[in-house]
Amino acid sequence: MVKNIDWDKTSKHNQSINLEQVPQDFQDAARWVRSSRISYAVETxxxxxxxxxxxxxxxxxxxxxxxxxxxxxxxxxxxxxxxxERIRKVLKLKDNAQDPISLSKDDILDGFRGMGFAGDFGQKKEIKRNGLTRDWRFIVHVIAMSLAHRKGGFDGLNL
Incomplete structure (x- = not known):
């Protein structure tokens, strides 16, 4: 879990984050999220x-x-x-209906390999974030806390 970020402990998901207030160690990752298509959705x-x-x-x-x-x-x-289409518009995702809304398991695993994932994909139907570099763990944490529908733990991502 990323320390020094003021998450609401009573709500387990769909929280906004103020990327201006992240610790200095995560400024590069926060800058990347702010420049991405999901910035409005995670910050608002x-x-x-x-x-x-x-x-x-x-x-x-x-x-x-x-x-x-x-x-x-x-x-x-x-x-x-x-x-x-309404969700895309309200969250200002700057994408369109032709963009993929789901990926195959192989595409997801290829994406994690591209992010330098060092863990084992074969053990469970979950990818543990601790196999990612620090910056990617931060980015995945921001996405999981602000956009995911999970109500439980946030160390793993379901496949």
Whole structure:
């Protein structure tokens, strides 16, 4: 875990991070994240009421409207539909519908090899971050804490 970053210990995921306040040792990695397409998504703090989240997940179901897949739900008696294009726009990802949204296990492992991963891929269905260099561990930690849906530990990434 990256020390000296003020993460909210009560919330296990979807937290923003102020990349201006990271320790000096991680300034190069923070600069890289700030210049990437995900910078707005990881740095922007959004307040969402817990009751809205509960309403959403209690009523959420996949839906296809006009050949576009999405999630429909009812929040505070109002029907909403969330689509991939809307998420891209709101998070300012600067990508498009032709960009891949998932990768094969082989592509993921090739990416980790390219980042200098020194661990063993064959033991579990999880990649432990301690096999990465310090800067890549920081970047993976930022992504896991701010964009991942995990509610548990953050030392491993599921394949």
């Amino acid at each position: 703090e959004v307040k969402v009421y817990r009751i809205h989240i509960q309403d959403f997940w209690q009523t959420a179901k996949p839906e296809t409207i006009e050949n576009a897949r999405g999630i429909s739900a009812t929040v505070r008696n109002k029907k909403i539909v969330i689509r991939e």
